[in-house]
Amino acid sequence: MRFFFAAQMAWQGVVINPLRSGLTVLGVAIGVASVVSLMGIGEGARLAVVRQFESLGSNVIVIKAHDAKAEFMPEEAEELLERVSGLKYASPVVRTNAVMRWRRARGQVEIIGVSSDFPELRDHRLVSGRFFTKWHVEQRSPVAVLGYNIGAGLLGGRSPVGQTLTLNGQTYRIVGVLEKKGPGQAESIDDKVVIPYTTALKIAGKKTVDELWVKAESAKAADLAIAHLGRIYRRKLGFDVTAPKPGGGEQQQMPGKEGAEKPVETLPAPQPEDHRKEEKPALELGKDIITITNLNTLVEEADKANRVMTLLLGGIAAVSLLVGGLGIMNIMLVAVTERTGEIGVRRALGAKRFDLLLQFLMEAFYLSGMGAATGTALGIWGVNLFNRYGFNAVISAEAVRVAVFVALGCGLLFGVYPAWTAASVPPVEALRR
Amino acid sequence: MELLELRGISKEYRSGRGTVKALSDINLSVKRGEFVSIMGPSGSGKSTLLNVIGCLDRPSTGEYFLDGMKVDRVSDDKLSEIRNRYIGFVFQNFHLLQGLDALGNVELPLIYRGIGSAERKRRAKEALEAVGLSDRIHHRPSELSGGEQQRVAIARALVQEPLLVLADEPTGSLDSRTGRAIMELFQKLNTERGITVVMVTHDRDMARYGRRIVRLLDGRIKEEEFIG
Numbered sequence: 047m048r049f050f051f052a053a054q055m056a057w058q059g060v061v062i063n064p065l066r067s068g069l070t071v072l073g074v075a076i077g078v079a080s081v082v083s084l085m086g087i088g089e090g091a092r093l094a095v096v097r098q099f100e101s102l103g104s105n106v107i108v109i110k111a112h113d114a115k116a117e118f119m120p121e122e123a124e125e126l127l128e129r130v131s132g133l134k135y136a137s138p139v140v141r142t143n144a145v146m147r148w149r150r151a152r153g154q155v156e157i158i159g160v161s162s163d164f165p166e167l168r169d170h171r172l173v174s175g176r177f178f179t180k181w182h183v184e185q186r187s188p189v190a191v192l193g194y195n196i197g198a199g200l201l202g203g204r205s206p207v208g209q210t211l212t213l214n215g216q217t218y219r220i221v222g223v224l225e226k227k228g229p230g231q232a233e234s235i236d237d238k239v240v241i242p243y244t245t246a247l248k249i250a251g252k253k254t255v256d257e258l259w260v261k262a263e264s265a266k267a268a269d270l271a272i273a274h275l276g277r278i279y280r281r282k283l284g285f286d287v288t289a290p291k292p293g294g295g296e297q298q299q300m301p302g303k304e305g306a307e308k309p310v311e312t313l314p315a316p317q318p319e320d321h322r323k324e325e326k327p328a329l330e331l332g333k334d335i336i337t338i339t340n341l342n343t344l345v346e347e348a349d350k351a352n353r354v355m356t357l358l359l360g361g362i363a364a365v366s367l368l369v370g371g372l373g374i375m376n377i378m379l380v381a382v383t384e385r386t387g388e389i390g391v392r393r394a395l396g397a398k399r400f401d402l403l404l405q406f407l408m409e410a411f412y413l414s415g416m417g418a419a420t421g422t423a424l425g426i427w428g429v430n431l432f433n434r435y436g437f438n439a440v441i442s443a444e445a446v447r448v449a450v451f452v453a454l455g456c457g458l459l460f461g462v463y464p465a466w467t468a469a470s471v472p473p474v475e476a477l478r479r
Numbered sequence: 480m481e482l483l484e485l486r487g488i489s490k491e492y493r494s495g496r497g498t499v500k501a502l503s504d505i506n507l508s509v510k511r512g513e514f515v516s517i518m519g520p521s522g523s524g525k526s527t528l529l530n531v532i533g534c535l536d537r538p539s540t541g542e543y544f545l546d547g548m549k550v551d552r553v554s555d556d557k558l559s560e561i562r563n564r565y566i567g568f569v570f571q572n573f574h575l576l577q578g579l580d581a582l583g584n585v586e587l588p589l590i591y592r593g594i595g596s597a598e599r600k601r602r603a604k605e606a607l608e609a610v611g612l613s614d615r616i617h618h619r620p621s622e623l624s625g626g627e628q629q630r631v632a633i634a635r636a637l638v639q640e641p642l643l644v645l646a647d648e649p650t651g652s653l654d655s656r657t658g659r660a661i662m663e664l665f666q667k668l669n670t671e672r673g674i675t676v677v678m679v680t681h682d683r684d685m686a687r688y689g690r691r692i693v694r695l696l697d698g699r700i701k702e703e704e705f706i707g
């Protein structure tokens with residue numbers, strides 16, 4: 047009963063000065079809207095990066111040689127499958143270019159040479175035909191699987207499987223077309239031609255490869271495999287593997303000549319578990335001969351960086367939310383001063399301190415509540431607006447929840463002091479004004 | 480039967496420059512159904528006395544009995560309840576809430592008594608009728624004349640069915656004709672409903688509507704005059 051009346055009277059307080067209430071509500075709304083939309087942008091960016099990394103395939107480890115002398119024999123990929131437990135698929139990788147001819151058209155295309163494990167390894171599916179087989183690889187067959195864009199371009203959407211094209215003058219049979227991954231996804235595979243690595247080595251005129259891919263059964267297996275692979279390649283490059291080193295780190299570097307002269311020093315001393323993750327990929331060191339990278343880790347790191355960014359944006363927006371909350375406090379304090387007479391009358395007529403506390407608190411609550419509601423609507427509208435201008439913002443339920451919660455919290459928090467002030471004015475004092 | 484009994488009441492205000500003695504050693508009794516006028520020059524303590532009587536303020540020393548209850552030392556919330564049940568207020572500048580219409584203003588005391596909407600409205604309309612404002616129920620204070628606003632304030636006091644109505648210069652903001660009409664209304668409440676009225680005024684003519692005039696000077700009762 048009491049609450050109901052307080053709520054009613056608080057509402058009268060809101061509507062009696064629509065302009066002022068409106069501006070206060072707007073202040074809160076802007077705060078909520080900026081939290082919702084800025085966090086939306088941050089979250090959208092994070093999801094985009096995560097999606098991009100995920101398109102690379104899960105639990106994939108990339109072993110890369112940065113020095114011609116350290117390059118791998120293609121057979122090593124198969125050997126790793128046997129030596130390292132927890133690995134399921136493996137492929138050497140040959141990257142090269144070729145002139146492609148299709149009927150009368152010709153042009154440069156990027157070629158990627160891989161084993162028949164490729165679709166499983168990098169999580170690819172085919173829209174038509176099938177992938178080349180182990181047999182094709184062994185036979186160095188002139189067969190090609192086309193990236194989606196290339197495959198779709200040839201016959202205007204009809205499947206080109208069974209047709210032939212030429213690469214550097216040699217005729218290849220098209221056996222399959224990969225499913226679309228999207229622009230920039232999965233190393234832009236949509237615009238590449240995939241052929242057996244044996245055939246690709248012929249085109250490139252090489253015997254060794256500078257890149258190996260392996261896929262582990264699980265994220266945990268990938269972590270263990272990284273450690274094992276680290277030991278294998280350390281030994282291969284002639285390091286003392288028994289020397290202390292960062293165990294199953296996500297990424298391991300084998301220092302080159304300069305480092306080799308004092309191998310133990312160049313390897314970081316053992317560190318506590320949680321510090322290991324802080325290790326920076328040492329690609330920029332230039333001295334590294336071989337890097338072993340767990341793509342899962344890249345996803346995690348990108349994710350972490352973007353989370354920080356989202357929080358940062360949210361933090362900036364939270365400031366405006368706080369300002370909105372202070373606006374409520376300001377307006378309520380003004381109301382208390384301005385309406386001292388009203389407070390006095392109510393007290394004279396029998397209102398208790400608690401009644402006034404409740405009334406003014408509810409008034410603040412209404413203002414913040416309306417602010418939160420309009421702000422959420424405004425934020426959703428803002429996200430859509432951003433997206434029209436090329437952002438990938440998303441409406442995150444979490445952001446809305448946080449913003450609304452903070453807005454209502456601010457309303458109550460900043461409403462308490464003015465409400466308490468209102469309730470504390472002695473009736474005689476109040477009536478004198 | 481004494482409705483009000485003040486024994487040795489004094490009130491001091493402490494301010495930066497020292498203490499101001501607004502009331503000193505006031506002894507005053509008012510019987511049920513009386514109509515008392517309080518007169519005195521400005522600053523003589525009339526409003527302070529009325530506020531103490533109205534339980535809006537506590538005396539510094541002395542004892543105050545209202546309808547037999549000792550109320551000079553009760554809690555803030557209890558005083559609110561006492562005001563709500565026993566005392567109706569009428570002020571010089573009406574003190575109506577601008578955001579509410581006449582009916583809303585008259586309903587207010589009943590809201591704090593926890594009475595439901597339908598009952599409240601019925602009683603508020605009755606009270607407005609009693610002061611002759613049935614046709615102004617939905618007017619806001621800004622749409623009413625001074626006399627009409629004071630009638631709304633009186634209706635707001637009436638609706639409480641109080642034992643006591645306290646009026647602090649109720650005609651101070653009105654012209655003399657309207658003022659007399661308001662005074663007649665007080666007189667009617669006093670005689671017809673037996674409501675005790677204590678009124679502050681510095682207008683002799685208005686004071687004579689009461690049956691007794693109490694004169695204050697410098698916070699003390701200077702003299703009392705009974706009107707035959």
Ligand SMILES: Nc1ncnc2c1ncn2[C@@H]1O[C@H](COP(=O)(O)OP(=O)(O)O)[C@@H](O)[C@H]1O
Nearest residue numbers: 492494499501520521522523524525526527528
């Ligand atoms: N809150 C207060 N603080 C300090 N002095 C006050 C306060 N209220 C009243 N007074 C003083 O008490 C005296 C009586 O005031 P008041 O009762 O308002 O007089 P009246 O109503 O007769 O004009 C005056 O001198 C006034 O200045």
Ligand SMILES: [Mg+2]
Nearest residue numbers: 525526527647
């Ligand atoms: Mg006065």
